[in-house]
Amino acid sequence: MREITCATILDLAGARGPSRITLDGDRIAAVRPLLAGEAFDDLLVMPALANAHDHGRPIRTSSIGGFGRPLEAWLHRLRLFAPVDPYLAAAVPFGRAVMGGQGAAMVHYTGVQGLTDYVTEAKEVARAAGDAGLRIAFAVAMRDMNPLVYGDGQPILDALTPTARKEVEQRFLSTPPLSAEAQMERLDAVAESIGSPLVDVQYGPQGVQWATPGLLEAIAEGSARTGRRVHIHLLETRYQRDYADRHFPQGIVRHLKDIGLLSPRLTLAHCVWARPDELDLIAEAGATISVNTSSNFALRSGIAPVAAMLKAGCKVGIGIDGSAFDEDDDIIREMRLVWSLHAGWGFDREVEPAQVLEAVLAQGHATLNSPVTGRIEPGAPADLLVLDREALDADALMEVGPVELLFSRGTAGFLKESIVAGRTVVADGGPAGLDFAGLQDELRSRLRKGVAERGGFARILPELEATLAGHFRDRLGCC
Numbered sequence: 001m002r003e004i005t006c007a008t009i010l011d012l013a014g015a016r017g018p019s020r021i022t023l024d025g026d027r028i029a030a031v032r033p034l035l036a037g038e039a040f041d042d043l044l045v046m047p048a049l050a051n052a053h054d055h056g057r058p059i060r061t062s063s064i065g066g067f068g069r070p071l072e073a074w075l076h077r078l079r080l081f082a083p084v085d086p087y088l089a090a091a092v093p094f095g096r097a098v099m100g101g102q103g104a105a106m107v108h109y110t111g112v113q114g115l116t117d118y119v120t121e122a123k124e125v126a127r128a129a130g131d132a133g134l135r136i137a138f139a140v141a142m143r144d145m146n147p148l149v150y151g152d153g154q155p156i157l158d159a160l161t162p163t164a165r166k167e168v169e170q171r172f173l174s175t176p177p178l179s180a181e182a183q184m185e186r187l188d189a190v191a192e193s194i195g196s197p198l199v200d201v202q203y204g205p206q207g208v209q210w211a212t213p214g215l216l217e218a219i220a221e222g223s224a225r226t227g228r229r230v231h232i233h234l235l236e237t238r239y240q241r242d243y244a245d246r247h248f249p250q251g252i253v254r255h256l257k258d259i260g261l262l263s264p265r266l267t268l269a270h271c272v273w274a275r276p277d278e279l280d281l282i283a284e285a286g287a288t289i290s291v292n293t294s295s296n297f298a299l300r301s302g303i304a305p306v307a308a309m310l311k312a313g314c315k316v317g318i319g320i321d322g323s324a325f326d327e328d329d330d331i332i333r334e335m336r337l338v339w340s341l342h343a344g345w346g347f348d349r350e351v352e353p354a355q356v357l358e359a360v361l362a363q364g365h366a367t368l369n370s371p372v373t374g375r376i377e378p379g380a381p382a383d384l385l386v387l388d389r390e391a392l393d394a395d396a397l398m399e400v401g402p403v404e405l406l407f408s409r410g411t412a413g414f415l416k417e418s419i420v421a422g423r424t425v426v427a428d429g430g431p432a433g434l435d436f437a438g439l440q441d442e443l444r445s446r447l448r449k450g451v452a453e454r455g456g457f458a459r460i461l462p463e464l465e466a467t468l469a470g471h472f473r474d475r476l477g478c479c
């Protein structure tokens with residue numbers, strides 16, 4: 001049993017004044033208003049926040065020169081990362097996630113280290129999440145085509161000098177993709193091995209431009225049969241929009257519906273370039289869109305039509321996608337950014353703070369199969385974010401509500417404590433379950449060594465990127 005007294009509770013029921021919250025194990029046992037004269041700490045308590053799209057990437061990608069590069073060039077650059085111990089590679093981002101105010105996060109596992117078999121690696125990722133105290137959904141990344149560009153990669157290879165071509169063939173084309181059947185079997189083995197109340201295993205097709213129709217159909221069938229959720233990137237960039245329009249003239253979202261993938265079990269990351277009729281179909285199906293505002297800035301993808309999504313009735317969650325605005329995994333700043341960009345100008349009110357709170361406190365959690373509902377009430381999970389309200393309101397000139405304080409200046413820097421399933425996962429400014437500084441030092445030193453060993457690839461990157469830029473810019477990625 002544990003008791004927290006606070007000045008303010010902010011949840012989806014609204015804001016409440018001084019309260020006492022009683023926790024019993026991993027549940028909230030009681031919540032009651034304090035009586036006049038009862039002492040309390042000057043804290044703001046909220047339900048835990050969910051990061052509805054991410055990959056658990058070990059380190060900031062601007063550190064390998066990724067900043068400001070379009071997705072289609074940035075993805076290739078990630079091969080500068082050497083494979084490292086999967087526990088280390090996951091524990092560091094999970095530590096950053098909990099320090100960034102996240103209580104639950106999607107791990108769309110696209111960056112396989114490959115030093116052991118896949119199931120062993122997934123177990124290490126789950127162990128790291130357990131140590132960090134982060135609830136995760138682990139989406140097994142699935143793809144089986146288009147390793148270089150969206151379509152035939154031969155013109156790219158033909159345009160490269162022999163040295164660059166050799167590097168590219170070795171880095172991107174030397175391992176044939178697994179069959180759809182083998183990928184489905186691998187997913188079942190992972191689910192069997194790491195599925196738990198804190199780890200939800202999901203299908204993670206990487207995108208319609210990276211998965212054959214057969215693979216997507218197998219996933220749709222598997223999801224319908226097992227009830228397991230599906231997490232996929234969709235229409236992140238204008239080049240993906242172009243690919244979808246050329247290959248699915250009936251409409252890519254309609255196609256997803258036709259094959260049974262578009263369902264309440266589906267999360268679509270991005271939808272930056274989705275059209276109004278597509279948003280209507282997504283809303284009608286009850287699928288959720290995870291928007292990734294900062295990532296869309298960093299990779300020059302565009303601005304997602306968030307107000308239109310909400311108006312259409314789409315469920316919306318908020319993702320960090322490994323690239324928060326300050327590259328620090330701060331989901332509190334991220335929700336402010338979403339509101340700032342989409343709230344409407346002047347007296348127009350397109351998106352309300354309450355809708356942004358609904359995204360991080362409820363919709364995001366639902367996509368991760370996390371039990372958090374955005375309410376602080378008896379019986380709810382003991383997943384709480386405890387912020388320093390006194391510091392947030394340091395001016396203290398007059399009474400200003402918690403929503404205004406949070407959306408004007410909130411960041412994870414105000415985090416006093418984070419509790420997930422009844423356990424303190426952040427205290428005193430750091431992850432309680434990890435030697436974060438030690439792990440980060442070790443990871444950085446291994447990755448530095450890895451980059452140095454990849455000098456040959458680093459040297460041909462400018463040539464590859466110039467070729468890719470020409471390919472996408474001149475022909476919109478059309479081979």
Ligand SMILES: [Zn+2]
Nearest residue numbers: 054233269321
């Ligand atoms: Zn992503």
